[in-house]
Amino acid sequence: MSFLKGLFYCLFLALVPFQSVRADHQPEVEEVEGQPLAANVIRLIKALNYLGSPLPESLTQKLKAACDRRDAKAIQKLIDSEVLCVVSLNPEVRTKVARGPAQAILQQGGFTPFIIKVSNHSTVTRQLHISSPQAGAVYSGAALNSLKRQAQTELNQNENKKNATDRFLAVEMFQASPMTIKLSGLHVEYALALIYSHESGKREATLGFDVGAGTQDIGFRGEVPILFNVQPAVPVKLSIKDFDGKPSAARLIFRDHQGRVFPLQAKRLAPDFFFQPQIYRLDGDTVLLPSGKLQMEYSRGPEYQRLTENVMISAATAQTIEVELKRWVNPQEFGFYSGDHHIHAAGCAHYDNPTKGVTPRDMFNQVKGEGLNVGCVLTWGPCFEAQRQFFTSTADRVSEPLTVLKYDLEISGFGSAALGHVCLLNLQNQTYPGTLGTTKGWPTWTVPVMRWCQKQGGVTGYPHSALRVNPPQAAKRLLLNLDQNESKTLSSKEAARGLLPESFEIIDGDGNSELSIGELTLALEQAADALPNLAVPEMNGGGAMEVCVSTAEGVCDFISAMDTERIPELNTWYHIMNCGYPLKVSGETDFPCMSSRRVGQGRVYVQLGEVNELDFSQWCLGIKQGRSYVSDGFAHALQFQVNGQSPGFKEISLSEPGAVEIKASVSFSAETPKAVAYGLLDPPEGPRASGDTRILHAPRNADYVIGGQRVVEIVQNGRVVAKQSVPADGKNHQLTFTVPVKHSSWIALRQFPQLHTNPVNVIVNQRPIRASRESALWCAETIKLLWKNRHKIIGAHERIEAERTYQRAIRAYLQRAEEAAERN
Secondary structure, eight states: OOHHHHHHHHHHHHHSOOOOOOTTOOOOOOOOOHHHHHHHHHHHHHHHHHTTOOOOHHHHHHHHHHHHHTOHHHHHHHHGGGEEEEEEEOTTOOEEEEEOSSOOEEEBTSEEEEEEEEEETTOOOOOOEEEOTTBSOSOBOOOHHHHHHTTOGGGGTTOOTTOOSOOOEEEEEOOSTTSOSSOOOOSEEEEEEEEEESSOEEEEEEEEEESSTTOBOTTTTTEEEEEEEEEOOEEEEEEEEOTTSOBOEEEEEEEOTTOOEESOGGGOOTTSOTTOSOEEEETTOEEEEOSEEEEEEEESSTTBOOEEEEEEEOSSSOEEEEEEOOBSOOGGGGTEEEEEEEEOSSSTTSOOBSSSSOOHHHHHHHHHHTTOSEEEEEEOSTTHHHHGGGOOSSOOTTOBTTBEEEEEEEEOSSTTGGGOOEEEESOSOOOOTTSTTSSSSOOSSHHHHHHHHHHTTOEEEESSOOOOOOHHHHHHHHHHHHOTTOOSSBOHHHHTTSOOSSOHHHHOTTOSSOBOHHHHHHHHHHHHTSSSOOOOOOOOSSSSTTHHHHHHTTOOOEEEESSSOHHHHHHHHHHHHHTTOOOEEEEOOOBTTSSOSOTTSSEEEEEOOSOSSOOHHHHHHHHHHTOEEEEOSSEEEEEEEETTBOTTSOOEEESSSEEEEEEEEEEEOSEEEOSGGGTSSOOTTOGGGTTOOSSOSSOOOOOEEESOEEEEEEEETTEEEEEEEEEOSSSEEEEEEEEEESSSEEEEEEETTTEEEOOEEEEETTOOOOOOHHHHHHHHHHHHHHHHHHGGGSOHHHHHHHHHHHHHHHHHHHHHHHHHHHHO
16 A cells, blocks of 8 residues: 555544444434334344343233334334444445443353344345354364264364463354344344353453345454453352262253253364363363253263253352263173273364373363273374373273273374274373384284284284275276176176176176176175175275285284174174184274264273273283173173083083074163264165264254063174064063084174174084185185285385285285184
8 A cells, every 4th residue: 555545544533423333322213114123123122031041020011012113213212222233335345333221241261142222224134143252162183074973073173273361252143043043134123143152251342243245344443442341250069979879971062942052062172172062071070050940961971861950050059960971881891891992082173283182181081971992092193292292001090990091002194004093002102113203104004013012012003994895996997807898798608707796696687698887886885884794995094904924923912893884893803713713803983083972982891790890901812812802882692601611711512513502681871863874874875884983974863762672683794594573662681592513603782783702612513613605705805905005005015925925815815714614
């Protein structure tokens, strides 16, 4: 801007009449038709009553009388004393704002409604927006993809990237019924703004208004500074008692009658997580709440009843809320202790500003508040340097006898991640040789790091294990690999060289003795929805990529379930067990990356017997041995025995083919969330996505399904051989089954997709399990495809040894395929 232009601009501003910002500035009474203004004010009165902030009774009566007379001037004179701001829109739709006479008194921790007078000389019918530089999130750095999975990307808007310290405000226009979303176009009308302060005391904030981009007036006249007097929120003490009367922790959600959650999520820093509607508190802790009536929902994870009650918050006296938790099931009475082997304190939905993730105490509250006995906090790529400081070779010092927190590692975001993420549990040393405590220098494939973990007494496994099928791509690959005569179809002779998802005859829908790309694609689509299935996945993800290799090498202890799609999770596990390998399953969330709202949405229950104090090493050993079942916590196998043997203890030996007796005790919650993750909503992608927590697959809801039936299945070598229907009523149900066993087999119990036990092996005539030739071929095919896709990512100095290991694994599976063919 030139000197003369700048001088002219300053003179122009000097001549503009000053807009008073005094609290006693009375808005101008304007000409407007009485009937529509009266209707607007009557709706305003109703809205204020609904929001719990009614106008004084005497003023309300006078306003109603003026509305009955359609006296526009009287209406304005009466209500203008309650106006916080006057928003004026000129004919060019420029917005300017003046301070009204209303007192600027806020309630910390709650939304306070304020009346806004709109003088609309433009007569536009747009939506009125409110803003403030003091509003916005107090954090930054959460991963957008994580919040997309949670369907709450609004929490990532206006992040605090500059680390501002004055973001104490939240502002919005109340535009729900009986108010309207848009201005009516009337020359004068009244609107409602809702203003929230995270802090108390005297606080100056600037409020701005507009009806769209570019509509604010020049010279800062579209905003007004206001000094607010923020009354303190009420520090409410929580007395939290477990089902047995002992002090405990709880998951709590406080809502007002509009469904707003308190404390406000966008203003939360640890120990409260902004991406969760709930908070967690221990007995004796406090929470700051606004005065008024709130609904409190409380629980302690899926083993507890979800209860609600209304609480009245008042600043008049010191307040304590009594929270009495009630269980519907107690797996500890049966010797099972729950855990989530894969949670994070940094990365994904966690912020990296103002801190690089959160602390052990913050994570402990989450673990205990969800009723978990064990939480494995895995340091990984994001914030690696900041988080690795919390590692110790034993349980963290925040642990309690029956609630244990241990920091370990997930190899993700560095090292071997492209060949599969890896969970390393019960580490004594978190620094791989030569890495100097950094993410540089780690192996670029998973077998070496898993071997390193096991050598120090650790337990190894792969997370988020679903290996997904892409039917069109898989069909193209079959043609490319098997179509020798380049006819773009497969003959029976050509098809016999590969692994088809179904028999040639079934795939050949038109009966012409040739398989087309369409027929192959259809067969693969159908296979992807079946369990087990022979559709070879793409091997280009980030989960259990090398599981068939590392299991053959004896360095993988478990595969994870309960957070990604259940069919592809279990399918891989079934095929490997069909080859006779002792791979176990464990339950996880990968919080907050996959299961994003709470820890323990997927969990593992390890049989330890009766203990007074948990030993983390023994709990991990139980995972390795398979003395466990996996669940979402709403479904339980409190007993599962084959001929008297439980999973992970002894094998059953039969000298010849015969029948085994199975006894089980199962229990299902009488109330279960209505979601794809629990099998109570059908995913649009079909059965292949059932059980998935990674994405919602359907609009988020807070609905629950009451009761219903659950089908309990006995699985032998991946096939259902018996089943019974059980009511979801919160009671224990005793089941018995008799199952014939012809060849050596593994037998497990499941309720799809909520529950699965580890297997009991039944060995017939001392012969090892070789249940399926096709399973062994499937494993070999996944290894071949993985090497083709990813071998160049393996470091050149490691590639020769990796190739030898891959080839050794392929030979092992092909050998077992031959043994299975001979036996069956």
